[in-house]
Amino acid sequence: MKTIVTGSYAESSRILADMFECVMRTVEEPLLGLSTGSTPLGMYQCLTEDYSRGLIDFSHVHTINLDEYVGLPRSHSQSFGYYMDKHLFSKVNLLPENTLLIDGVGEPEAQCRRYNEFLSQSPMDILVLGIGNNGHIGFNEPDDAFCASTHVVELADDTICANARFFERIEDVPRHAITMGMAGITQAREVVLIATGMAKAKAIGALLADDKIDPRLPCSILKVCQNATILIDKDLADYIQ
Numbered sequence: 001m002k003t004i005v006t007g008s009y010a011e012s013s014r015i016l017a018d019m020f021e022c023v024m025r026t027v028e029e030p031l032l033g034l035s036t037g038s039t040p041l042g043m044y045q046c047l048t049e050d051y052s053r054g055l056i057d058f059s060h061v062h063t064i065n066l067d068e069y070v071g072l073p074r075s076h077s078q079s080f081g082y083y084m085d086k087h088l089f090s091k092v093n094l095l096p097e098n099t100l101l102i103d104g105v106g107e108p109e110a111q112c113r114r115y116n117e118f119l120s121q122s123p124m125d126i127l128v129l130g131i132g133n134n135g136h137i138g139f140n141e142p143d144d145a146f147c148a149s150t151h152v153v154e155l156a157d158d159t160i161c162a163n164a165r166f167f168e169r170i171e172d173v174p175r176h177a178i179t180m181g182m183a184g185i186t187q188a189r190e191v192v193l194i195a196t197g198m199a200k201a202k203a204i205g206a207l208l209a210d211d212k213i214d215p216r217l218p219c220s221i222l223k224v225c226q227n228a229t230i231l232i233d234k235d236l237a238d239y240i241q
């Protein structure tokens with residue numbers, strides 16, 4: 001696992017977009033692993049701007065998303081499907097049939113099976129991850145053990161509080177989600193975790209502090225990946241030291 005400290009969040013986003021664009025240019029039919037939250041927004045903005053300038057093409061690209069809230073349809077403004085439509089899919093020439101998402105109102109076991117079958121045949125070429133304040137990746141919450149495959153998870157209280165800012169009332173935040181598990185995540189050929197802001201300092205500090213892999217700090221699983229990068233800006237790095 002390597003760490004890159006950039007001058008700013010904008011620079012981190014640019015570097016991340018360049019990593020994605022490099023895969024899009026060099027792999028014949030790339031599979032991009034995508035995540036949501038506020039942190040990857042800068043990368044999506046770089047990608048959509050580069051697409052409008054004619055610098056990149058998505059017609060040969062496939063995507064898979066990490067996770068989704070249980071109970072939210074794609075039309076709900078806080079579903080991750082809605083987020084992807086808004087920030088990427090509606091702005092580039094990705095073919096809808098090449099984008100794989102969890103259906104928040106589909107039958108959960110069937111959703112998990114579909115994801116696991118897909119991932120067992122097609123590892124991602126590159127995956128972007130954000131990180132929860134409690135160190136979660138996707139919706140793999142701190143626990144006694146890691147879960148390997150795609151599964152239904154009960155969200156941690158920390159996560160419900162952190163994500164309440166996107167909903168009118170905290171009671172509106174779904175209590176469950178479906179997330180890709182650690183097998184899918186660690187099989188990606190390249191994993192990039194981007195973090196910014198002081199709220200992430202505790203988790204990133206703990207991740208970089210030692211060589212341990214601890215299910216109470218889910219992001220620590222990235223230490224088993226062949227090619228994982230932690231991308232943080234100087235402000236966050238200064239706060240950790």
Ligand code: GLP
Nearest residue numbers: 035037038039130131132138139
């Ligand atoms: C959610 C998502 C994660 C994301 C995290 C942090 O819980 N499931 O994939 O990394 O939020 O989001 P933000 O970037 O808004 O801090």
